[in-house]
Amino acid sequence: MTFDKYSQYYDLFYDNKSYREEVNFVVDVINSHLNGNFDSLLDIGCGSGNHARYLASFFESITGVDRSDSMVKVANEKNIPNFKALEADVCSFNLGLTFGSAIALFHVFSYLNTNDQVLTAFTNVNNHLSVGGLFIFDVWNTATVYNQPPQVKVRREKMGLKKVVRITKPKLDVISNTVDVQFDFIIHDNYECIEFSELHRMRHYSPPEIELFCWKTGFEVIKSCDMISGAPLSQDTFSATYILRKIKEL
Ligand SMILES: C[S@@+](CC[C@H](N)C(=O)[O-])C[C@H]1O[C@@H](n2cnc3c(N)ncnc32)[C@H](O)[C@@H]1O
Incomplete structure (x- = not known):
């Protein structure tokens, strides 16, 4: 979910x-x-x-x-x-x-x-x-999705001692009017590294x-x-x- x-x-x-x-x-x-x-x-x-x-x-x-x-x-x-x-x-x-x-x-x-x-x-x-x-x-x-197609983005933030990286990877489906946006998270917490991903399908x-x-x-x-x-x-x-x-x- x-x-x-x-x-x-x-x-x-x-x-x-x-x-x-x-x-x-x-x-x-x-x-x-x-x-x-x-x-x-x-x-x-x-x-x-x-x-x-x-x-x-x-x-x-x-x-x-x-x-x-x-x-x-x-x-x-x-x-x-x-x-x-x-x-x-x-x-x-x-x-x-x-x-x-x-x-x-x-x-x-x-x-x-x-x-x-x-x-x-x-x-x-x-x-x-x-x-x-x-x-x-x-x-x-819709007009903007085609005029300026979404791009891969990387954001780095700090949350207390944690370092949180979010990589956003969009993929256009021109038939269904949707963009599959994959979010990959990499979290460095002390000596631990946690990774998880979520796929958000967005309609325009x-x-x-x-x-x-x-x-x-x-x-x-x-x-x-x-x-x-x-x-x-x-x-x-x-x-x-x-x-x-x-x-x-x-
Ligand atoms: C990008 S967030 C926006 C949250 C908040 N409105 C804001 O501006 O920060 C989209 C939100 O929509 C909720 N959402 C998506 N589909 C939904 C649905 N079918 N019914 C209720 N909430 C939904 C998600 O769980 C998420 O919290």
């Missing part, structure tokens, strides 16, 4: 990600498109709770769901106020609750590889939102595909853009951000 062992090193590699700026984006969207309704938020694929950390002061309650039990554990150990993470898969969950808005940030929906999974996930998100509720998410952008999406999924599952696209700059999508937008509104019950 993805993020099993990776979860222990996740924050080490994403410490510098623009979580605060992304949260500012979410807050601005809710202010301008949902009259500042900050009652309840569903954080899908909440991971280690890094968005919730900054969102907690805005929302009365945040429920995180993630299919990785180890990520859920990391998130709950942070004891973020107004936030609780649960182990659940967006393709099969039913909390029996309705939220004012939902987010799935940092490529959560790119982990859904088949149309069947995507349709089921959108349907489940619809079932957890009030009519008029917003769903904000970002995914890999084009705007017309997202429109079609919305049309089938009771959403409309209000806006698509780059989350940090706000610029319209282009062949240089790696993470395509979409703001959807639930327009009907299914």
